[in-house]
Amino acid sequence: xxxxxxxxxxxxxxxxxxxxxxxxxxxxxxxxxxxxxxxxxxxxxxxxxxxxxxxxxxxxxxxxxxxxxxxxxxxxxxxxxxxxxxxxxxxxxxxxxxxxxxxxxxxxxxxxxxxxxxxxxxxxxxxxxxxxxxxxxxxxxxxxxxxxxxxxxxxxxxxxxxxxxxxxxxxxxxxxxxxxxxxxxxxxxxxxxxxxxxxxxxxxxxxxxxxxxxxxxxxxxxxxxxxxxxxxxxxxxxxxxxxxxxxxxxxxxxxxxxxxxxxxxxxxxxxxxxxxxxxxxxxxxxxxxxxxxxxxxxxxxxxxxxxxxxxxxxxxxxxxxxxxxxxxxxxxxxxxxxxxxxxxxxxxxxxxxxxxxxxxxxxxxxxxxxxxxxxxxxxxxxxxxxxxxxxxxxxxxxxxxxxxxxxxxxxxxxxxxxxxxxxxxxxxxxxxxxxxxxxxxxxxxxxxxxxxxxxxxxxxxxxxxxxxxxxxxxxxx
Numbered sequence: 001x002x003x004x005x006x007x008x009x010x011x012x013x014x015x016x017x018x019x020x021x022x023x024x025x026x027x028x029x030x031x032x033x034x035x036x037x038x039x040x041x042x043x044x045x046x047x048x049x050x051x052x053x054x055x056x057x058x059x060x061x062x063x064x065x066x067x068x069x070x071x072x073x074x075x076x077x078x079x080x081x082x083x084x085x086x087x088x089x090x091x092x093x094x095x096x097x098x099x100x101x102x103x104x105x106x107x108x109x110x111x112x113x114x115x116x117x118x119x120x121x122x123x124x125x126x127x128x129x130x131x132x133x134x135x136x137x138x139x140x141x142x143x144x145x146x147x148x149x150x151x152x153x154x155x156x157x158x159x160x161x162x163x164x165x166x167x168x169x170x171x172x173x174x175x176x177x178x179x180x181x182x183x184x185x186x187x188x189x190x191x192x193x194x195x196x197x198x199x200x201x202x203x204x205x206x207x208x209x210x211x212x213x214x215x216x217x218x219x220x221x222x223x224x225x226x227x228x229x230x231x232x233x234x235x236x237x238x239x240x241x242x243x244x245x246x247x248x249x250x251x252x253x254x255x256x257x258x259x260x261x262x263x264x265x266x267x268x269x270x271x272x273x274x275x276x277x278x279x280x281x282x283x284x285x286x287x288x289x290x291x292x293x294x295x296x297x298x299x300x301x302x303x304x305x306x307x308x309x310x311x312x313x314x315x316x317x318x319x320x321x322x323x324x325x326x327x328x329x330x331x332x333x334x335x336x337x338x339x340x341x342x343x344x345x346x347x348x349x350x351x352x353x354x355x356x357x358x359x360x361x362x363x364x365x366x367x368x369x370x371x372x373x374x375x376x377x378x379x380x381x382x383x384x385x386x387x388x389x390x391x392x393x394x395x396x397x398x399x400x401x402x403x404x405x406x407x408x409x410x411x412x413x414x415x416x417x418x419x420x421x422x423x424x425x426x427x428x429x430x431x432x433x434x435x436x437x438x439x440x441x442x443x444x445x446x447x448x449x450x451x452x453x454x455x456x457x458x459x460x461x462x463x464x465x466x467x468x469x470x471x472x473x474x475x476x477x
Contacts (some may be wrong), residue, residue, distance in 0.1 A: 001111055001132040002045055003142070005195070005212055008032060010319050010348055011061055012201035014212065016144055019047045020109025022134055027051040027142050028301030029128060030197050031064030031260070032351050034268055038064070051108050052076040053198060055146025056125040057258045059159050059251040060204060062353045066090060069097075070264050077106060081117055082124025083431060085324075090261030100126060116182050117317075118148040119429050120177020121155030123206075129327060142193035143216070150196040152209035154181060154225045159204075163251035174237040181229035190217025201316050203245050203418075206402075243402040246416035250352050257353055261392040263410030268350045271334060272341050274359035276369050282333055282358060283307075283371065289332040291322065291451075293345055294363060297444035301459060303372040305335065310448035312441075313341055313348075321445045323352045324418045334360035376447050380434060381462035386471075393432045398446040401436065407468050417446040436460035 002019035016039065025206070026047040029039050042049050050118055050296045052068045056079060068074050072095055078088050080099035086477075091097045098106065102117035105145055114129040128144040134329040147155035157173035160166040169199040193215055207225070219226050228236040274282070282288045283306055290305050311321040326332050334357065336342050342360035351358065360361040366372060389395070395412035397404050404414040415423055417437065433455050438442040442460040447459040 001130075001135065001141075002026075002047070003130075004041060004045070006038065006041065007212065008061075008351070009201075011315065011351065012062060012199045012316075014195070014197055014199065015064075016195060017041055017045075017047075018044060018108065018111060018113070020111050020134060020143075021046070023109030023195060024048055025050045026110070027053060027110045027113065028068070029053045029192055030055055030058070030062075031068065031281075033062040033064045033067060033353075034347055034350055035064040035067045036267060037348070045276065048142070051075040051106075052075060053113070053128060055127060055144065055148070057082070058257060059163055059247070059254050059258075059377045060202065061351050062254060062260045062262055063203045066262060066264055067266070070092060070266070072096060072117060077113075077115075079115070079124040079126045081119065081126060082122070086122060086124045086259065092260070101288075104127070106173060108135075114140075116184060117144070118145070118180045119175055120403070122160065123173075123176075126154075140188070140192060142195050143188070144195045144197075145358075146197045148180065149185070149194055149203050149219060149223075149226065150205055150208045150340075151194070151211050151214040151219070152199060153205040153207040154223070154224055154229065154240065156205055157242065158241060158244055159247060159251065162244070163247040164255045165252060167249070167323070170421075171237060172239060174240050175233065176260050177240070178229045178236045180234050181226060185216060188216055188435050190215060192216040192357040194219060203251075203320070206244050209306075213471060223472065245400050246418050248320045248324045248418040249421055250328075250354075253328050255434075262353060263355070265355070268346050269355055269357060271346050271357045272359040273339075273342075274333065274361045276365065278359070279366065280335070280369075280371070281362050287331065288358060289330055290325050290335060291326065291332050292335040292363070293341055294319070294335070297441065297461070298378070300444070300448065301376040301378050303367065303374075304374050304448070305366060305371050306374055307452040308335065308374070308448065309452055310445050312445070313337075315441065317441060317445055318345075319348055319352055320418055322349055322354060325421055325445075325449050326354055326356075328353060329356060331358050333355040333358050335363050335366060336360055337363055341381040374451070376451055376457055377457050378461050379434075381440075381460050381464055381467050384434075384460055384467065389434055391444055392430075393434055394428050396427070396433050396435045396446070396450075397437075398435060399437050399440050407434075407472070409468070409471075418440045420446055420449060424453060429455075432456045432458060434458045434460055436464055438465065439463050
């Protein structure tokens with residue numbers, strides 16, 4: 001058996017290639033939308049992709065299963081366990097599509113894959129038990145767990161409610177997840193490899209580890225959420241629903257398109273290089289988002305175009321910013337530092353279903369044309385005095401809700417940076433907005449979005465923890 005893990009560092013997502021060298025066949029589990037890299041990997045290993053499987057209807061990226069499905073010879077293996085609301089509809093009546101229930105098996109060459117029902121994160125969630133029959137094994141080597149069990153954490157059960165808007169399912173999902181964790185894994189030995197769909201940096205959990213794989217025995221011993229699930233139902237439910245990061249706005253769209261369908265394009269759209277006259281016209285169109293992908297927040301604050309949104313391309317924020325500030329059908333322009341950055345950005349945006357690119361242009365050309373007429377004032381948190389903002393100022397705290405609840409400036413408004421767009425009506429008009437986060441990065445992108453929407457903004461840069469600590473100490477004294 002050949003096993004390869006394919007990592008997307010931007011979304012902290014793992015897909016898997018499971019290949020049988022003897023038959024030359026390969027299975028891809030949980031692919032993202034840009035499937036060319038999986039095809040390349042299979043070819044490099046002398047394999048042909050004949051099957052694609054999904055653990056569940058994903059929330060954080062567009063699944064590549066729909067792109068693979070354009071080849072009618074490829075077998076699709078999807079969950080049949082979701083009930084009427086969470087059953088795949090995009091593949092109805094497609095040949096070679098297999099909807100799996102708990103315990104059903106299929107083979108890729110001499111490798112056996114068994115579907116194991118593991119609901120809780122989502123109702124339809126299944127994991128895949130892998131046994132290498134070709135090597136003479138009669139017990140499994142690994143379990144591909146999707147968003148069920150991670151290194152150091154378990155899948156969050158709140159996303160159907162917090163991201164997809166399904167009411168009153170959060171606590172029942174947490175209880176279902178607890179039963180899955182305590183009952184579904186008890187039959188397997190400690191040696192079983194755990195192959196998760198995400199690692200540290202993903203919004204699909206709150207304590208995911210940075211180690212790419214683990215074992216069931218290790219998680220039984222050291223995964224605190226898993227240990228709670230094995231011992232104390234009420235404490236587990238309370239713990240798992242606390243402190244989860246606020247999901248980016250695009251998660252709701254991903255749930256829908258991965259269930260109901262999205263355009264199959266055959267690959268990443270090609271963005272055109274814009275000439276200055278066309279770019280000038282686009283700046284005048286407030287319906288077009290200017291996505292400035294430069295990495296330096298200081299450089300952006302000092303000089304950018306009208307209604308530009310900062311989305312640092314080489315930071316973990318990029319996809320969350322784009323997915324939270326650009327709508328599914330909105331058009332956008334990429335402002336890049338280097339021409340090759342346009343290709344990189346398009347691949348990342350394609351993965352989250354943002355296909356409305358008009359074109360791209362280098363920042364140097366925009367600046368040379370005198371079009372960078374906007375600035376955002378920035379102030380260090382080290383020198384910031386709360387009293388200085390006066391009655392016409394308001395603090396906007398764009399950290400997660402959990403971070404805000406752990407301590408915040410008096411009178412600060414909590415608006416997590418991934419949810420600002422849907423809560424824009426809560427932002428006070430006619431005020432100067434002093435925007436901060438934990439270390440400055442999230443505040444910078446949120447400040448850019450608010451400025452683009454016409455608010456007067458001051459970006460508070462630096463670490464907030466020492467400032468809040470000093471305020472608490474002063475109050476105690």
